[in-house]
C-alpha cells in the first residue's frame with residue numbers, strides 16, 4: 143500500500159539518525175562505566191520512530207537493595223556520574239534522570255536486577271525480559287510493522303500508557319504486531335475487538351477485568367494492556383475499521399481542524415499549576431475532576447454534552463452544555479402516598495401536590511443555577527493551583543477546535 147510506504151519513509155530512521163543517537167548514548171554510558179547500565183526500550187529493540195524518541199537507559203542494582211534504594215542512593219549515584227551534563231529529574235513510579243546530549247534525551251532509570259519477569263518489584267524490572275522477548279520474535283520487517291502501528295496509534299491519539307492518555311504502550315504495540323503478524327492484520331483484528339478481548343501470546347494464567355487483556359508473556363500475572371481504557375479500545379477499533387474501508391494518511395498524521403462554530407455553549411476552566419507536579423498524579427486528579435464536573439452539572443439539572451481538556455502551559459477543561467441557562471425552580475419527586483416519609487415531604491415543601499401516579503411532587507428552588515460555580519467546586523487537585531473561567535466565544539487553537547468538531551480528525 144502506497145500510504146504505508148509513505149509513512150515508513152517518514153518514521154523509519156536512517157543510519158545517520160542511529161549514529162547521532164548512539165554517540166549520545168555512548169557518552170552517557172562511558173560516564174556510568176562501572177555501573178550495570180544497559181540500553182533497553184525501543185532504541186534497543188529497533189522499534190523507535192525517527193525524530194520522535196527518547197533513549198531508555200537502565201541502571202541495574204541487585205534485587206536485595208530494595209525499591210527505596212533506587213529512589214535515593216541509586217539516584218544520587220547516577221546524578222553524581224552525570225555531573226556537568228544537562229540533567230533534570232523526572233518522576234514515574236520512582237524518580238529517574240533525564241540527560242540531554244546533543245539534542246538527544248536519554249532517560250536514565252534505576253531498576254532492580256531480577257532473575258525472571260515474575261520476580262519484578264518495580265514496574266521497570268521486567269524490561270530486560272521485554273527486550274529479549276520482543277527481539278527474539280520480531281524480524282526487521284516486523285520492526286517496521288511496529289513503527290507503522292505506533293504512528294497510527296499516535297495519529298489517532300491513543301499511544302501511551304500514561305494516565306493522560308490511557309492508551310497503548312510501545313510494548314503493547316510490539317505484542318500486537320507479534321500476535322497478528324503485520325500492521326494491517328492488527329487493524330483487521332482490532333476492527334472486531336469487543337470489551338474484554340483477550341490476546342494470549344504464551345499461556346493464560348489468571349482472569350483480568352479490563353477492556354483489553356494481553357497477559358505479559360514475561361510475567362503472566364500482569365496484564366500488559368491494563369492501561370488501555372474503554373475509550374482507547376473503542377477509538378482503535380473504529381479507526382481500524384474506517385482505515386480498512388478507506389485508507390488515508392490522515393490516520394497517521396491528522397490534519398489541523400478547520401475553524402469551528404461553538405455549538406451549544408462551552409465554559410472553559412483554565413487551570414494554572416503553581417507548584418511542580420508528577421504528570422500521572424496530576425492527570426489522575428484531573429480525570430476525577432472531569433468526572434465530578436459532569437456528574438455535578440447533571441445532578442444540578444444541566445444538560446451536559448461533553449467535557450474535554452486541552453494542555454499547553456496550562457490545562458484547560460472544556461465543558462459543553464446545551465445551555466448555561468436553567469430555571470430557578472425544578473420538579474422534585476417525593477415518595478408515594480402510602481410511605482410514612484410522605485408526611486415529612488409534605489411538611490418540608492411549600493409547593494407540594496399529589497401526582498396522577500400517587501406520588502408526591504414539589505416545586506423546589508434550585509440551590510445552584512450558576513454552572514461556573516459548580517465547575518469550580520468540582521475541581522480538586524492536591525497541588526497548588528489557580529483557576530480562570532470564561533465562556534468560549536471562538537476557538538483559535540487546534541485542540542479546542544478538535545473538541546468542537548467532535549468528529550475525529552482522521553475522518554473527513
Ligand SMILES: Nc1ccn([C@@H]2O[C@H](COP(=O)(O)OP(=O)(O)OP(=O)(O)O)[C@@H](O)[C@H]2O)c(=O)n1
Pocket residue numbers: 182183184185189190191195196198265266267268269270272273311312313
Ligand atoms: N510502566 C512501564 C514502563 C516501561 N516499561 C518498559 O520500559 C521500556 C521503555 O519504556 P517506553 O520508553 O515507554 O517504551 P518503548 O518501548 O521504548 O517505546 P517508545 O518508542 O514509545 O519509547 C518498555 O519497552 C518496557 O519494557 C515497563 O515495563 N513498564
Ligand SMILES: [Mg+2]
Pocket residue numbers: 183184185196197198312
Ligand atoms: Mg522508549
